[in-house]
Amino acid sequence: MTISQLRKQLTAGETTPAKILEGLAGEITARDSKTGAYLSHDLESALAEAAGADLGLPLGGIPIGIKDNMNVLGQPCTCGSKFLENFISPYDATVIKKLRAAGAIPFGRLNQDEFAMGSSTENSALQTTRNPHDHDRIPGGSSGGSAAAVADGTAIATLGSDTGGSIRQPASHCGVVGLKPSYGRVSRYGLVAFASSLDQIGPITRSVEDAALILQAIAGFDPADSTSLDVPVPDYLSGLNDGVKGLKLGVPKEYFGEGIDPGVRRNVEASIQNLAAQGAEIVEISLPHTEHAVATYYVIAPAEASSNLSRFDGIRYGHRASSPADILDLYKKSREEGFGAEVKRRIILGTYVLSSGYYDAYYGRAQKVRTLIRRDFENAFQKVDAILSPVAPTPARRLGASAADPLQEYLSDIFTIAANLAGIPGISIPCGTVDWDGGKNLPTGLQILAPHLGEAKMLQIAKAAEA
């Protein structure tokens, strides 16, 4: 059931927040042992909050699941890592404060790739999450738990975080809606940082309208985040049903080349035709630096990660190695024992590209290519209102399929990464299913990209594409 449907039932007195929470807890007990989306949930504290829920608020009495890298006072925040296995948050992230102010109840902690590094949720150090459509497959990553829970019916809606596609790609693989806002639109305060110039928090939902409802609640200026934008938040719901008649929608030729599964291409093209039939003008465009997006990302993101993760030293919180020889040994052993392979790979890569003698060749150059990628979008948005593309080249692959080859996994993010480098918003909406690699009826996703702060029009197009 969607948030909108539940809101009607709540205001009509047909259900209560407590009944909704107990229902979800029952669904988790019944099915989550197979899907593994939840790392933990605290029904008792959620019920205590539900007792005081104000049903007159926009999200009054609605439980929202939270990716395990956002701080909720008194709840665990493991980031899918052994390093933070026993960490309890001493404060609420700004998005949590905003959800509470809109009447929502944060409920449940959802599995993810460790410190949001990965495209499959296989890099969680704590448990395996499976795709609810096919338990032998990945849910996508890094917000795999958040997407799988919504698809599995064990959550009504969730928050994820997106650094290179980590909301849109798992939403696509699980057949739900995932929205990455413009950089600066939603506060990052209280999100455990991975790559600070790329990270954004956004909703994963069952409908475009629900995504708009949650974005409305969490968007806005936050003085606690120095990168937060001090600009008014528009009404994301009022124009939702305005359709696409007269809008120009760009289709980048670089997003339909080799490597894209024919079934994915067919479904995305059918969605584009659907929008054309509703009156949109479809225009072929070019984003010439697309092929360099992954390389640029895998210099910039690990560089920022190596810096951000230096705070995990075993001193103030998290894992500490026992019996270290000295303080340096404590740092090195705590990090060796606490971090998983993908996190270590990225710390080493990031340290390398920032190190003396290599900084200009790697990091400095990647920042300049980032400018070129950003200009591609600026040029495209001179001609079109939004851009349409696949979310991922293939549907969800089998668990373990790319375990030994991280580069192959990195390349699967080719269609989502550029939006993070440019800071523009993107949304993934379900667009049919395909039979692929022995799997049946695997979800595929349509991606809609919009200019910076263009979420309202992006949601309007997404609503039309959803129909």
Add this chain to the structure above:
Amino acid sequence: MSHSHIDVRYVANLARLELSDAEVAEFQPQLEAILGHVEALSKLDVSGIDPTAHANEIFGRMREDVPHESLSQAAMLQNAPDQAQGQIRVPKVVTDA
């Protein structure tokens, strides 16, 4: 950016990260493959292009200097792996002369 060799153990040490021999053997070819892919950036002409460090060009913005309550000592210490007398305990840092 003419070579993609990386001394994994040396760089890990810079990052204050101990690695096992097995990890070094695993990461070495993987990181070289990733750096090999990144080499493609060296073919682009970026002369005269300004770098983008951030998607939003906000620099040096300060928040209002308004006093507010900070986290309590108990909240600060609740996740500390080792503590004594209201403080976080660490191994000896200063050595004898």
